[in-house]
Amino acid sequence: GAGVSQSPSNKVTEKGKDVELRCDPISGHTALYWYRQSLGQGLEFLIYFQGNSAPDKSGLPSDRFSAERTGGSVSTLTIQRTQQEDSAVYLCASSLPRGPSGGIHEQFFGPGTRLTVL
Amino acid sequence: SQQGEEDPQALSIQEGENATMNCSYKTSINNLQWYRQNSGRGLVHLILIRSNEREKHSGRLRVTLDTSKKSSSLLITASRAADTASYFCATGPSGGYNKLIFGAGTRLAVHP
Numbered sequence A: 001g002a003g004v005s006q007s008p009s010n011k012v013t014e015k016g017k018d019v020e021l022r023c024d025p026i027s028g029h030t031a032l033y034w035y036r037q038s039l040g041q042g043l044e045f046l047i048y049f050q051g052n053s054a055p056d057k058s059g060l061p062s063d064r065f066s067a068e069r070t071g072g073s074v075s076t077l078t079i080q081r082t083q084q085e086d087s088a089v090y091l092c093a094s095s096l097p098r099g100p101s102g103g104i105h106e107q108f109f110g111p112g113t114r115l116t117v118l
Numbered sequence B: 001s002q003q004g005e006e007d008p009q010a011l012s013i014q015e016g017e018n019a020t021m022n023c024s025y026k027t028s029i030n031n032l033q034w035y036r037q038n039s040g041r042g043l044v045h046l047i048l049i050r051s052n053e054r055e056k057h058s059g060r061l062r063v064t065l066d067t068s069k070k071s072s073s074l075l076i077t078a079s080r081a082a083d084t085a086s087y088f089c090a091t092g093p094s095g096g097y098n099k100l101i102f103g104a105g106t107r108l109a110v111h112p
Helices: none
Strands: A005-007 A011-013 A019-026 A031-037 A043-050 A055-057 A065-069 A075-079 A088-097 A113-117 B005-007 B010-014 B021-026 B029-037 B044-048 B056-059 B062-068 B071-076 B085-093 B106-111
Touching: A005 A088, A005 A113, A011 A019, A011 B106, A019 A113, A031 B010, A043 A065, A055 B106, A065 B062, A075 A088, B005 B085, B010 B021, B021 B085, B021 B106, B029 B062, B044 B056, B044 B062, B044 B071
Parallel strands: A011 A113, B010 B106
Antiparallel strands: A005 A019, A019 A075, A031 A043, A031 A088, A043 A055, A065 A075, A088 A113, B005 B021, B021 B071, B029 B044, B029 B085, B056 B062, B062 B071, B085 B106
16 A cells, blocks of 8 residues: 655755655544654654644744644645754654554654755 | 764674674654664665664664664664665654654674
8 A cells, every 4th residue: 555655755845945755544544643864863853743633743943843734634834034053854654543542553663854954 | 962872973893793783762752763874865764663663673673672772773784885874863852743862873883
């Protein structure tokens, strides 16, 4: 079956431009997460969606970053006025929601979008 | 901010040898997961261990969890060149949704 897909796979932009990164989660996965990975580092949590709402935006590094999700499916991460420090791989993951008894489900990751800000 | 640390940061071994990677974390957790990443792109889920479990096996992988020491280890037995990758541990919190906090990873190189 189809996994999590992200587009574009690579994006090169000039400082100050806006970019949009897209994530298509696995069908039926109501939980969606965005992470960022700088070179040689682990993943840094950005934002979590349950359905179309984002109860946790605590990882967004500045107000230049925003994200939305529509129809409980596709999500878009937007970075306005990009800076060189925004250069990283942006990864999206989706999962089933936590079960009523607290059961945890695996997060499935997309291939990521490598963003380079010149 | 990252939850904890992994060690070693880099590990180089010969095919057939075992590889052991360690992960420490700081807060109480519901679960701990190990992921593999090739070439800095998508992550592949390897194994999940819950806080009430102490050891779990999957093929050539063995994961242990010691909640009293807030640490976990991943053992890959009889390593292969194809195991060359970065390995990350990630912890899930005790409550709410499963917001994973990742370590910085261990870069494993397995030489033929």
